[in-house]
Amino acid sequence: MKKHNFSAGPAILPAPVLKEASKAALNYQGIGLSLLELSHRGPEFTAIIEEANALIKEIIGLPEGYHVLWLTGGASTQFFMIPMNLLNEDETAAYVNTGVWADKAIKEAKAFGHVNVIASSKEQNFTFIPKGYKIPKDAKYLHLTSNNTIYGTQLHRFPKSPVPLVCDMSSDFLSRPFDPNPFGLIYAGAQKNLGPAGTTVVIVREDMLGTVRRHLPSMLDYRTFVKENSLYNTPPVFPIYVSMLTLRWIRKNGGLKGMQRRNKAKAAILYNEIDRNPLFKGTVAREDRSLMNICFVMEDKYAALEKEFLKETEANGMVGLKGHRSVGGFRASTYNALPKASVQALADLMQDFARRKG
Ligand SMILES: *Cc1c(COP(=O)(O)O)cnc(C)c1O
Numbered sequence: 001m002k003k004h005n006f007s008a009g010p011a012i013l014p015a016p017v018l019k020e021a022s023k024a025a026l027n028y029q030g031i032g033l034s035l036l037e038l039s040h041r042g043p044e045f046t047a048i049i050e051e052a053n054a055l056i057k058e059i060i061g062l063p064e065g066y067h068v069l070w071l072t073g074g075a076s077t078q079f080f081m082i083p084m085n086l087l088n089e090d091e092t093a094a095y096v097n098t099g100v101w102a103d104k105a106i107k108e109a110k111a112f113g114h115v116n117v118i119a120s121s122k123e124q125n126f127t128f129i130p131k132g133y134k135i136p137k138d139a140k141y142l143h144l145t146s147n148n149t150i151y152g153t154q155l156h157r158f159p160k161s162p163v164p165l166v167c168d169m170s171s172d173f174l175s176r177p178f179d180p181n182p183f184g185l186i187y188a189g190a191q192k193n194l195g196p197a198g199t200t201v202v203i204v205r206e207d208m209l210g211t212v213r214r215h216l217p218s219m220l221d222y223r224t225f226v227k228e229n230s231l232y233n234t235p236p237v238f239p240i241y242v243s244m245l246t247l248r249w250i251r252k253n254g255g256l257k258g259m260q261r262r263n264k265a266k267a268a269i270l271y272n273e274i275d276r277n278p279l280f281k282g283t284v285a286r287e288d289r290s291l292m293n294i295c296f297v298m299e300d301k302y303a304a305l306e307k308e309f310l311k312e313t314e315a316n317g318m319v320g321l322k323g324h325r326s327v328g329g330f331r332a333s334t335y336n337a338l339p340k341a342s343v344q345a346l347a348d349l350m351q352d353f354a355r356r357k358g
Contacts, residue, residue, distance in 0.1 A: 068201065072199060099126045266340050306328075
């Protein structure tokens, strides 16, 4: 039986996507070859990447002028590739520090230009999203992290910005509708909410490119991927294919509105249980609670029961619930593909545990 997969990433994928992908791994569309052994320049893969690009544009509702790119090296490579491609040494980029990933992005950017950290919740262990900060008009871009995977906070509204937004959407990509117009660049590692590990989606607006003076190696220059439609070298064929299948699944299930409706319903079940259950409590500011990574701990007086509860989740077929070491407790990742029934099973177990141990 399929387990309840609450892993933060690589994470759960929709069951029909896994079924279709496993067929393709053996015999793609009945052609007598696995997709894993087909040329990335053949008609089969060309159709796949074109459909994937078209689906991203359609699902988000991207206006003209945006390019969809499929890169490698994870979101972590984007931490340096972004300032390398967008920021000159004498220019300044603004960053908001809302978690370990943002912190790493800040560290990398410092090698390429000036970095102005205009707001941070680092001193409070990233338990909230800073708001009301002033965005400098002369910044080249403002870098945000839309969802903080480790801490369980999420930007529920993007700030109005006089400069283009650059956003790490790795852990809430395509989980809700948003207005793409303020964004100069969006990036997301596939393995949280889109597909398998091995590819990173970058959506970049044409006017963001070509303004830096430094020499860019071809493989680290976004323009190479724009020009060659992500086929300058061999792209991660299978992760892109599986991502394309997930994109089809998202469209079929109501697009971003449909995803948001499901995600809100799932998060409500779990947050309601955390709030009403005397044994558990949340770890972050209520208004910033993530709909994707739900962090919670045991109330202090029940702290000794943490290991026991984790064991019970495992005995009940639930995996991936151990919290990140910097937060402790539990983290339920409730990405697009996680069924509501999995969240309900966890909430039921929490209730039952409280009845027995409370
Ligand atoms: C997981 C994660 C990353 C790192 O992704 P890699 O693909 O492993 O480099 C970066 N940012 C966020 C928000 C993440 O959740």
